[in-house]
Amino acid sequence: MTDSLPPIQTTARDDAVLKALAGFVRQEALGPGEKLPTERILAERLKVSRNTVREALTRWEGLGLVERRQGSGTYLKAAVSPDMLHMPLTLAGGNDFAGLMRTLEIRRALEAEAAALCAIRAGKAEIAEIERKLNIMEEAFHTRAGMSSEEDWEFHQSVYRASGNPLFEQIIAAMHELFHRFWEHPLGVRDFGHASFPYHRTIFNCIAAHDPEGARREALKLIATVENDLKRGAANLKLSDRR
Amino acid sequence: MTDSLPPIQTTARDDAVLKALAGFVRQEALGPGEKLPTERILAERLKVSRNTVREALTRWEGLGLVERRQGSGTYLKAAVSPDMLHMPLTLAGGNDFAGLMRTLEIRRALEAEAAALCAIRAGKAEIAEIERKLNIMEEAFHTRAGMSSEEDWEFHQSVYRASGNPLFEQIIAAMHELFHRFWEHPLGVRDFGHASFPYHRTIFNCIAAHDPEGARREALKLIATVENDLKRGAANLKLSDRR
DNA sequence: GTGCAGAAATTGGTTGGACCATTGAACCAC
DNA sequence: GTGGTTCAATGGTCCAACCAATTTCTGCAC
Known part of the structure; x- marks a missing residue:
């Protein structure tokens, strides 16, 4: 009572x-x-x-x-307002390859949903911004002949922002940080992520056409290529030697 | 250089x-x-x-x-190990209805993926455990003639656990806490979530049949009913009066 | 012996003051 | 300009107390 x-x-x-x-x-x-x-x-x-x-x-x-x-x-370091809600997550034992794959599973779920929402909600200004980031990324890819993780990340962030839900960017950014802390540590980025390149434009096309299911499908393809690259790399590099 | x-x-x-x-x-x-x-x-x-x-x-x-x-x-309060990774999330302005809907969008993405993974990976023991929780929930529903959020939550947790990726449970649990902090505060739970009841069993059936796409589809339906309930409730209750 | 009120010890919370280590700006010699 | 030096500002650490909440012990009444 x-x-x-x-x-x-x-x-x-x-x-x-x-x-x-x-x-x-x-x-x-x-x-x-x-x-x-x-x-x-x-x-x-x-x-x-x-x-x-x-x-x-x-x-x-x-x-x-x-x-x-x-x-x-x-x-x-971030915007602060009096009515914030905090949600600390702690991930035990995320320093190995299995932990990395687990973060990718989360990212797959969120990336697909964010792309779909973006296709629904993005206005003309957001679409233009995404295209700008896409062009920058593609140019960097062609001049430097390889994926550039910085520009790639900027493109994805612009998609998350246009989804209308800041939580997507926050959670995926945390995953991204985990990801890089593990991956770029040993010997820098190799050819990694090369195969994912074409899907960036197909995702954008679906967003621009306001096709949520298409955007979701292409985003899933992109993550799948990254997963495959990782698995191949792990098999080649004997990851168990690390740490 | x-x-x-x-x-x-x-x-x-x-x-x-x-x-x-x-x-x-x-x-x-x-x-x-x-x-x-x-x-x-x-x-x-x-x-x-x-x-x-x-x-x-x-x-x-x-x-x-x-x-x-x-x-x-x-x-x-929780298990700690020397190789933990922390991921603090702060949600600005999550005290209103829009913030609540944003957490639901995250949950929709994760819930669907977790159900699909669960359908792929769950073994006999996990499926039996999920069914046990489902039966408990259904019995509570019939005797008390209404959704019981406690048993409902237990059912979902067993699905997340069987997904083989503890991150799902952690992130969705955080969302769940946010959700309840907002929702159960004003006047307790009403008839809320009633419409989502049948989908629990359809999700389980797909998991037991190892049908990932079916599980994903049913999970999306479940979240959709919750979203609709929320929107109706918000329209009726003049949520703008709060806080 | 039992039960319970009060004293005492334990433990996290707070205070004030001191000193150390790093930073960055002002200054100076060259 | 360039490269040191000095010096004040600032976060990091330490110490020794005391406060407040909790737990444990003690001793008295019964």
Whole structure:
């Protein structure tokens, strides 16, 4: 009967600090890259100990919202608003090849859905932006004679953004980071991803034609080529030697 | 030219503390719910200040790995291993109806893929377990004459587990938590989700028949009914009144 | 012995102050 | 300009207390 009576908060200093800081960021309209007040100033203004400020900032740093540089200051890394919801995921044992394939399975699911939604929702401006990124990527591919992961990634991001759901970009970006941390570590990118090249344009064509099922199908093909490349590479390279 | 020269790490005290703690947890074979050493003992044993220990534990707490209870101790909340990868997601402005629908789009993508993978990979034991959960859910539905979110959720979890990729369960669980935090707050669950009931068995039938495309199709239907229920509910309830 | 109230010990939370390490800007010699 | 040097600002670490919540122990009443 007396559920939903939240326990009173007698101590939640660091949470309060974060709330105040989020309000400050909003009020000052601070964006990514900008510097926020020093710990000492925050401690003084908020009437709490510097240690408490540090614990609060440590939370934000762990969430990737903020970056601390000794001797320089604390800088925003992402947009912050007072009504954020946090969803920390921890993936145990993701450092091996099997873990890599698992992230690809997630990416396959999200990539296909994002492409389909993008085909439904993208307006003229978004389609033009995607095409711009596609052209950049294709030019880089032809001049440097190989996949360039940077431009490739930019193309995909523009698709995620046009899907109208920022969660796609966030989750896939996290996967992407995991992916690169493992893959580019040993000896740099090889011929990797070469076979996936043509599907970028077929995906774009489906998006431009507002064909969600086609976009989904082509995105699945793209991921399938990446998976095959990975499996071949793993077989050749004796991945078990690593780490 | 001089790429791949990572900056050297001169100080990383709290990271070192976390690594040592992860090793300790592994060595002692500690599982969720168990208590780990007090901050004072950790500080003494690791030869660092208690403050540093606290910063490290604050990181883990923010990641949901650990729970601290004042006056009692610090307890493990999840399994930890030295080679974990963290992926914190922050969803800005997820407190409204649009944010809820965005989480559902992610869930649609993952649910369909997980069901398909499950149809491919589930062995006899997994299928039996899923059927068990399904029967429990159906019985609860008939006796209580309505969807029971607890048993429903258990059924879905068993599908994710049988997909062979723990990431599905982790990500969807995070979405699920977000979902409930928003939805069950105002006035409890209404008739919600009633229409999705029959699809649970059709999904199971496809999984048992090892029909991945059928499982994907039925899963998409299930999410579609939930989306429709939500939209109808939102239109009726004037959700804009909230918050 | 049992039960329970109160004291005592334990443990995370907070404070204030100190010092170290790194950074970046100002300054200076060349 | 170039390359050092100095110096203030800033995050990182440490220490020693004390506060607040919890748990455990103790001793008294029965």
